Amino acid sequence: MKKQSVLLIAIIVLIASGCQNKNTAAPDTQEKPPVNEEQNTPEKPQNPEPKQEMKVVENEAFKITSPIPEQTVDGSFILEGQARVFEASFQYRLEDGHNVLAEGHIMADAGAPEWGNFKVEITYTGATSPHAVLTIFEGSPKDGSPQHELHIPLTIQTYE
Numbered sequence: 001m002k003k004q005s006v007l008l009i010a011i012i013v014l015i016a017s018g019c020q021n022k023n024t025a026a027p028d029t030q031e032k033p034p035v036n037e038e039q040n041t042p043e044k045p046q047n048p049e050p051k052q053e054m055k056v057v058e059n060e061a062f063k064i065t066s067p068i069p070e071q072t073v074d075g076s077f078i079l080e081g082q083a084r085v086f087e088a089s090f091q092y093r094l095e096d097g098h099n100v101l102a103e104g105h106i107m108a109d110a111g112a113p114e115w116g117n118f119k120v121e122i123t124y125t126g127a128t129s130p131h132a133v134l135t136i137f138e139g140s141p142k143d144g145s146p147q148h149e150l151h152i153p154l155t156i157q158t159y160e
Contacts, residue, residue: 061085061148062136063115073132074157076123082115083108085138085148092136094122096129096156127159 057064064081067073083090088111093103101124108116122134132154137146 056081057150057152059148059150061090061138062150064136064150064152067134067152067154069153070155072155072157075125076121077154078119079106079122079134079136080119082117083138084112084115086141087111088116090136090138091146092122092134094124094132094134094154096127096132096159098128099126101125101127101132127156130156130159132156 055065055068057069062081062083062085064079066078066080071077079092083106085108088108089105090108091103091105094101102122104122106118106120108118110116134152134154135146135149136152137149139145140147
């Protein structure tokens with residue numbers, strides 16, 4: 001009698017386990033319609049314009065997008081880019097090889113370790129040469145000496 005009870009319980013367990021829903025998906029036997037690539041591809045412009053790469057002059061503290069090296073300037077120009085400097089403060093100096101044409105301080109909108117954006121117009125007078133160099137630098141918090149200097153050569157259009 002015991003054997004029959006055990007056998008009966010085993011059969012019930014097997015039947016019950018076979019009836020459980022195991023969420024196994026049956027293979028999809030339905031045929032899918034062919035995919036038309038033209039329908040799924042976004043339209044391409046007839047005459048795509050070539051992408052203009054923004055030239056960047058950079059070092060570990062500055063990424064300058066304007067002016068670009070050898071740019072011709074006449075009386076003023078825009079200095080624009082990003083700086084990662086202590087307290088968001090740095091300096092610039094424009095020289096023509098003989099004279100300091102302009103110099104000053106600039107504040108970015110964020111200090112290190114973030115990259116802060118800035119945009120300022122630099123105006124100068126008294127150029128005596130067609131060649132100039134814009135130097136951007138961070139003053140050392142210790143002694144004020146220039147750090148992370150970045151030199152951008154420029155061409156002066158009107159000079160004496």
